[in-house]
Amino acid sequence: MNNDTARTPLPVNWKRNLYIIWLGQILALCGNSFALPFIPLYIRDHFGLIDEAQRGSVVAMYQFFGTMTFCLSNPLWGMLADRWGRKLMLLRAYFLNAVTIPLLMVAPSITWLIVIRATAAMFSGTVSASQALIVSNTPEEHHGFALGFLSTALWSGTVLGFLGGGMIVHFFSYRAAFLCCGAMFFLSGLLMLFFVRENFVPPPRRKRDAAKAPGGVFTLQLMLLLGFIGAVAMSRRIDIPFLPMLVEVVGGAEKAALHTSFISALAAAGGVCSGILFGALSDRFPAWKLALPTLFVAGAATLIQSRTDSLWTLGFWRFVCYFAAGGLEPIIIAVIARTVAPERRSTALGWSASVRVAGGVAGAAVSGAVVAHFQTRGVFASAGILMLVLVPLSLLILRQAPAASPKRR
Numbered sequence: 001m002n003n004d005t006a007r008t009p010l011p012v013n014w015k016r017n018l019y020i021i022w023l024g025q026i027l028a029l030c031g032n033s034f035a036l037p038f039i040p041l042y043i044r045d046h047f048g049l050i051d052e053a054q055r056g057s058v059v060a061m062y063q064f065f066g067t068m069t070f071c072l073s074n075p076l077w078g079m080l081a082d083r084w085g086r087k088l089m090l091l092r093a094y095f096l097n098a099v100t101i102p103l104l105m106v107a108p109s110i111t112w113l114i115v116i117r118a119t120a121a122m123f124s125g126t127v128s129a130s131q132a133l134i135v136s137n138t139p140e141e142h143h144g145f146a147l148g149f150l151s152t153a154l155w156s157g158t159v160l161g162f163l164g165g166g167m168i169v170h171f172f173s174y175r176a177a178f179l180c181c182g183a184m185f186f187l188s189g190l191l192m193l194f195f196v197r198e199n200f201v202p203p204p205r206r207k208r209d210a211a212k213a214p215g216g217v218f219t220l221q222l223m224l225l226l227g228f229i230g231a232v233a234m235s236r237r238i239d240i241p242f243l244p245m246l247v248e249v250v251g252g253a254e255k256a257a258l259h260t261s262f263i264s265a266l267a268a269a270g271g272v273c274s275g276i277l278f279g280a281l282s283d284r285f286p287a288w289k290l291a292l293p294t295l296f297v298a299g300a301a302t303l304i305q306s307r308t309d310s311l312w313t314l315g316f317w318r319f320v321c322y323f324a325a326g327g328l329e330p331i332i333i334a335v336i337a338r339t340v341a342p343e344r345r346s347t348a349l350g351w352s353a354s355v356r357v358a359g360g361v362a363g364a365a366v367s368g369a370v371v372a373h374f375q376t377r378g379v380f381a382s383a384g385i386l387m388l389v390l391v392p393l394s395l396l397i398l399r400q401a402p403a404a405s406p407k408r409r
Helices: 012-046 052-084 086-106 109-122 125-138 139-171 175-195 221-239 242-250 256-281 285-306 311-325 328-337 343-398
Strands: none
Touching: 012 052, 012 086, 012 109, 012 125, 012 139, 012 175, 012 242, 052 086, 052 109, 052 125, 052 242, 052 343, 086 109, 086 125, 086 139, 086 175, 125 139, 125 256, 125 311, 139 175, 139 256, 139 328, 221 285, 221 343, 242 256, 242 311, 242 343, 256 285, 256 311, 256 328, 285 311, 285 328, 285 343, 328 343
């Protein structure tokens, strides 16, 4: 048997893998939403920080350092995935998060809360690891469907997590929410360990050819796509940490955790519908034709949220925003996967995850300044304006993107 034959991976059932990874992501993201979205309220109740501007600055720091360590570590995990396998990186993210995130409940101060969150984020990355594993095992003509379907796990898990987490925090305690979060990550890890099959073959240690050289990976087209997805991520995430604070402003502080969970569940439901719809459409239509209307509608809906005085109205426009833009990032990720060679896709997706999180870092820095000067509503207005600015850029950048391969009969 020659070396090339020995390195040919056996076929895997990509649909079976997709469904199991999807379930694991639902569990993990459900657990994640049990605790982390309620950090602004945890800081208020556990550390006694009530002032809106001061608490907003602390939330911005918490978000900044968590996203920064995630951003710096993801390219490393992507390169290790190309070298040692994508499943291993997914197991790393699940099991280490199962240990580190519950440690937030024992943080003795805000400083330690930020340190623990930064450490947990450094070993995180379940979404990008799942995407890399799916892409490596799925035929190219089904990438849009698979990534869109996987994105529904993010939103489905978020729906369940917000509802369950809000009730756990309201009726029990933040400590119970943190413990449930760790348990869900651990269950996801067991699911991946025993039921997901990856026939990964390490690449040969040969002299790099032009396709594998660093310059061959970071083409101008890829860098433009990475920059665009980073800007999209910034516009989508700049307001997320401040949703509980907007709920307080609109509906009062007494039931803020419960109201936040319901409104976030509505938004996540919009993301579920979006992932199903746009995942299928992205295999049939050019990316720019989907990006233009979604960014415009999402931007307008976010601007309206910044002015609403009703929780019902806030929930409705949150749903519209997430339905419009929820499938946008999977569409761009599918384009990125088509832009690079198959053996370098985990590296490219690792960089895409870092760039998306870098957008979150920039958003955290901007939101800290905005909330200090314009209060919570100003953060949501800034997010909406940024989405609208990205509408013409989507035409310029995505118009040149490679199209999906025709489906095989």
